[in-house]
Amino acid sequence: MNSDNQKLRGMLTQVNNNYNSLHLQFVEFMQQQENSKSDRSEKELSRTKRIGREESPESHGLASKKVPKLNPYQTPEATMRKARVSIRAISEAPMISDGCQWRKYGQKMAKGNPCPRAYYRCTMAVGCPVRKQVQRCAEDKTILITSYEGTHSHPLPQAAMAMASTTSAAANMLLCGSTTGADGLLNTTFPARTILPYSSNIATISASAPIPTVTLDLTQPPNSLQQFQRTSPAQFQVPSPLPTPPIAQVFGSKFSGLQMSQDIETALPSQAEHHKSFTDTLSAATAAITADPNFTVALAAAITSIIGGTHPNISDNTTNDNSNVNASSSIQ
DNA sequence: CGGGTTTGACCAGCGC
DNA sequence: GCGCTGGTCAAACCCG
Numbered sequence: 526m527n528s529d530n531q532k533l534r535g536m537l538t539q540v541n542n543n544y545n546s547l548h549l550q551f552v553e554f555m556q557q558q559e560n561s562k563s564d565r566s567e568k569e570l571s572r573t574k575r576i577g578r579e580e581s582p583e584s585h586g587l588a589s590k591k592v593p594k595l596n597p598y599q600t601p602e603a604t605m606r607k608a609r610v611s612i613r614a615i616s617e618a619p620m621i622s623d624g625c626q627w628r629k630y631g632q633k634m635a636k637g638n639p640c641p642r643a644y645y646r647c648t649m650a651v652g653c654p655v656r657k658q659v660q661r662c663a664e665d666k667t668i669l670i671t672s673y674e675g676t677h678s679h680p681l682p683q684a685a686m687a688m689a690s691t692t693s694a695a696a697n698m699l700l701c702g703s704t705t706g707a708d709g710l711l712n713t714t715f716p717a718r719t720i721l722p723y724s725s726n727i728a729t730i731s732a733s734a735p736i737p738t739v740t741l742d743l744t745q746p747p748n749s750l751q752q753f754q755r756t757s758p759a760q761f762q763v764p765s766p767l768p769t770p771p772i773a774q775v776f777g778s779k780f781s782g783l784q785m786s787q788d789i790e791t792a793l794p795s796q797a798e799h800h801k802s803f804t805d806t807l808s809a810a811t812a813a814i815t816a817d818p819n820f821t822v823a824l825a826a827a828i829t830s831i832i833g834g835t836h837p838n839i840s841d842n843t844t845n846d847n848s849n850v851n852a853s854s855s856i857q
Numbered sequence: 858c859g860g861g862t863t864t865g866a867c868c869a870g871c872g873c
Numbered sequence: 874g875c876g877c878t879g880g881t882c883a884a885a886c887c888c889g
Contacts, residue, residue, distance in 0.1 A: 629862060631881055644880070648861095658880090863886070871878085 609674050609738040612688075613662070616669040620659050624685025625649055625677075627657065638663040650679030668744050 614621055620643075627645035635642045640661040647655040654675040662668035673688075681689050729740045 628860085630883095632863075633879065633881095636878065642879090656880095859889095861886105861888085864884095865882105866884105867882075868880090869878100870880105871876105873875090873877100 609672050611670060611672040611738050611740040612743060613668055613670050613740065614743040615667050617667065618669070619643075620645075621669055621671055622684075623671075623688035624682050625655075625689075635660065640666065647677060649677070649681075653678050665744075672738070 612621070620627070626648045628648040629643055629645050631644040632641050633644070638660065640663065642658055642660040645657045645659065647653040647657075655677050656674050658670075658672040660670050662670055677685075677689055729742065
C-alpha cells in the first residue's frame with residue numbers, strides 16, 4: 526500500500542507537472558491566436574458585458590439596482606463566468622448537496638422541458654459570483670442537471686471543496702482555450718463536442734454553445750468505454766480490455782486537457798513535441814491504472830484519503846486540483 | 858422580524 | 874423590426 530501510494534503520488538505529480546507545463550504552453554498558444562485576431566466578436570462582447578453587470582456584488586440579493594460597470598475582462602472571476610460546468614446526476618432531491626449555501630433567486634420554464642429551471646446564488650459570502658442552475662432532465666426526470674458558473678470568492682468548507690474543485694478545474698480547463706470566444710479557435714481546432722477519453726463519457730465539452738460548457742455526466746455506468754470508442758474512434762483509446770474503472774472519474778478534467786492537447790497536435794504539428802511527453806505520461810498512467818485493478822483500488826483509496834484529509838497537495842493549484850475525485854460520490 | 862422562496866415583470870440577445 | 878427565449882430583479886409572501 527505504501528509503495529502504491531508512493532507510486533501514485535509520483536505519477537500524479539508528474540502528470541500534474543506536465544499538465545501545468547502544457548497548460549502554460551496552451552495558454553500561450555491561445556494568446557498568440559488571440560493576438561492574430563484583429564477584432565473580438567461583437568456578440569461575445571455584448572454578452573460578457575451583460576454578465577459583468579450582473580456580476581456586481583451590489584446586485585446580490587435585494588441590493589440596489591444601481592450597478593457599476595465592470596470590465597468583464599478585468600477579473601479572473603469575470604472570465605470564469607464565461608464557462609459553465611454542468612453536472613448530470615441521478616437524484617430524487619430537488620437539489621444536490623454540494624456543501625455550499627444557495628439562495629434561490631428565480632425560476633423559469635425552459636423551452637422543451639416541462640420541469641422548471643431554478644436559479645441559485647451562492648450565499649456563503651456577500652458578493653460571491655457563483656451561480657448555479659438546477660433543472661431536471663426532460664427525458665429522465667430522475668436526472669438532475671446542475672450547472673455552475675463562476676468561482677467562489679471565499680473559503681469553502683471541506684464538504685464543498687470536492688464540487689468546487691471539480692467545477693473550477695473543469696471550467697479552467699475549458700477556459701484556457703476559450704479566450705478567443707466560443708466562435709473562435711475552439712470550433713476550428715477542436716471538435717464542437719469532444720467526448721473525453723478515460724472518463725467513461727463522464728466529461729464532455731460543448732464549445733459550440735454560447736457559453737462553453739463542460740458536462741460531467743455522473744449518470745453513465747462506468748463501463749461505457751465502448752460507446753466512447755464508437756463515437757470517437759480516431760481518438761486516443763485506453764489499451765485495456767477491462768471496463769473503465771470508476772477511478773477514471775478522478776481524471777475527468779485533467780484528461781480533458783489531454784484531449785485538447787491531442788487535438789492541438791493534429792491541428793498544429795509544431796506544438797506536438799510540447800505535448801508529447803504529457804501524452805506519453807498520461808498514456809503510461811492510464812495503462813497502469815486500467816491494466817492493474819489492484820492499483821486502481823490503491824489509487825482510489827489513496828486519492829480518497831488525500832481528499833478526505835487535510836493535505837490535498839497533489840496540486841497546490843486549485844484549478845488543477847485532483848480533489849474532484851469525490852465529486853461524483855458526494856452528490857450521488 | 859429576518860431570511861428564504863415565489864412569481865410576474867423586465868431586459869437583452871438572438872433568430873427570422 | 875418583432876417576437877421568442879433565457880436570465881435576473883424585486884415585491885409579495887411564507888416560515889421559523
